[in-house]
Amino acid sequence: MSSSKTVLVTGGAGFIGSNYCRYVLKNHPDYRVVALDALTYAGNLSTMADMQNNPETAPRFKFYPGKIQDETVVNGIIKAEKIDFIVNFAAESHNDRSILDPGSFIQTDVYGVFTLLDAVRRHGVERMCHISTDEVYGTIDDGQFTESSPIEPNTPYSASKAGGELQVRAHRITYGTPTVITRCGNNFGPFQYPEKLIPFFVSRLIDYKKVPLYGSGQQVRDWVYVMDHCSGIDHVLHYGVTGEAYNIGSDCEKPNIDITHRLLKLLDRPESLIKQIGDPRGGAHDKRYSIDASKLKSIGWKPAYNFEEALESTVRWYLDNQSWWRDITATSDYQQFVASFYGKYLGEDL
Ligand code: NAD
Ligand code: TYD
Numbered sequence: 001m002s003s004s005k006t007v008l009v010t011g012g013a014g015f016i017g018s019n020y021c022r023y024v025l026k027n028h029p030d031y032r033v034v035a036l037d038a039l040t041y042a043g044n045l046s047t048m049a050d051m052q053n054n055p056e057t058a059p060r061f062k063f064y065p066g067k068i069q070d071e072t073v074v075n076g077i078i079k080a081e082k083i084d085f086i087v088n089f090a091a092e093s094h095n096d097r098s099i100l101d102p103g104s105f106i107q108t109d110v111y112g113v114f115t116l117l118d119a120v121r122r123h124g125v126e127r128m129c130h131i132s133t134d135e136v137y138g139t140i141d142d143g144q145f146t147e148s149s150p151i152e153p154n155t156p157y158s159a160s161k162a163g164g165e166l167q168v169r170a171h172r173i174t175y176g177t178p179t180v181i182t183r184c185g186n187n188f189g190p191f192q193y194p195e196k197l198i199p200f201f202v203s204r205l206i207d208y209k210k211v212p213l214y215g216s217g218q219q220v221r222d223w224v225y226v227m228d229h230c231s232g233i234d235h236v237l238h239y240g241v242t243g244e245a246y247n248i249g250s251d252c253e254k255p256n257i258d259i260t261h262r263l264l265k266l267l268d269r270p271e272s273l274i275k276q277i278g279d280p281r282g283g284a285h286d287k288r289y290s291i292d293a294s295k296l297k298s299i300g301w302k303p304a305y306n307f308e309e310a311l312e313s314t315v316r317w318y319l320d321n322q323s324w325w326r327d328i329t330a331t332s333d334y335q336q337f338v339a340s341f342y343g344k345y346l347g348e349d350l
Contacts, residue, residue: 006031006083006085007024008077011068015191017087018035018051019191021033021048024234034077034081037063037065037066045063046324067108068113078119088116091108091161095157098160117167129181130164130168132165133161138151139286140289143290145289147245147246151166155284180236180244183245183291184224185250186222189310194328195337195338212277216276222291236296240299247292253290
């Protein structure tokens with residue numbers, strides 16, 4: 001494609017960030033990838049090990065531990081590595097944790113974004129792609145969100161993501177900072193931390209544990225396979241119009257109960273493992289997300305994966321890579337979170 005570039009991927013030890021590092025190393029053989037990650041509970045060195053240990057990718061991949069809100073770290077990396085592009089995935093990303101501890105979300109998802117924007121401006125970085133979410137739009141009963149839908153977030157997580165986006169917008173308008181924004185639906189795929197719906201349920205079902213379905217299970221999410229999200233981000237990074245936001249979606253709306261039944265079927269587990277519980281999110285539980293991605297499609301992107309096949313291969317990945325997620329589910333942080341969030345709902349089924 002284009003000439004050689006060095007891409008700083010923040011949050012590169014997390015789910016989507018690590019998959020994006022893989023995507024760039026594979027699809028841009030002349031690019032270097034520099035990952036920056038604070039290695040919070042959600043970021044793991046094991047998630048990047050394949051890229052660091054593969055002799056074909058290792059010379060083009062480098063990892064720095066650190067926080068995006070640490071300006072010394074961020075400015076130092078941009079200078080030392082001669083960064084051309086920044087793709088910002090670093091975030092506190094789980095709605096349920098944002099209900100327990102909203103403050104940490106503002107630190108990373110708002111202040112951290114400001115730090116990156118400030119560094120982009122100082123160092124003349126060519127472009128920053130900020131990874132946002134469809135959740136900034138809030139919930140929609142009918143129709144689909146377009147990029148001009150109002151920003152109406154309902155949870156501390158989505159409000160912090162909206163705050164980060166507004167920093168991006170303001171820097172673009174005030175300083176002319178070269179930015180683009182993406183907003184994607186719910187992702188699934190390999191290396192997703194086992195607290196989100198699909199990997200949480202798969203890891204529990206593998207062990208014949210009950211899965212807590214919130215409320216009616218009728219809430220609808222617009223699912224996107226992670227590698228389609230990565231190709232969409234890469235398309236926006238290279239071909240998006242500066243200052244614009246792009247939805248990324250593959251028209252795949254499913255209620256949570258339907259996802260749960262599919263997982264039971266793929267793993268050959270009985271219906272009795274579903275435990276319908278009260279709704280821990282209460283009024284903050286968004287009923288439906290639905291994304292119109294025609295703006296991105298109009299500049300040449302389209303999703304490549306079939307939902308059923310991608311879900312099956314994701315379940316297969318969790319069956320084949322049990323040491324990756326069992327190392328996580330064995331940590332005290334994970335066990336404390338699950339006990340404190342689900343204890344009163346699951347009781348002896350915890
Ligand atoms: P994740 O929680 O798996 O990964 C986040 C990564 O960021 C982790 O490796 C963590 O250690 C790192 N991190 C957290 N705080 C940091 C900080 N202050 N400095 C540096 N690194 C830090 O999340 P994910 O699911 O991979 O999501 C990545 C991005 O995509 C997020 O910005 C999220 O809002 C967005 N997004 C996610 C989804 C989804 O379905 N998962 C959908 C749309 C958008
Ligand atoms: P989640 O994966 O946390 O993503 P998000 O909050 O960003 O949509 O949740 C997806 C849906 O699944 C959401 O409607 C809440 C529901 N859910 C459950 O029913 N049980 C669970 O244990 C989890 C984690 C989620």
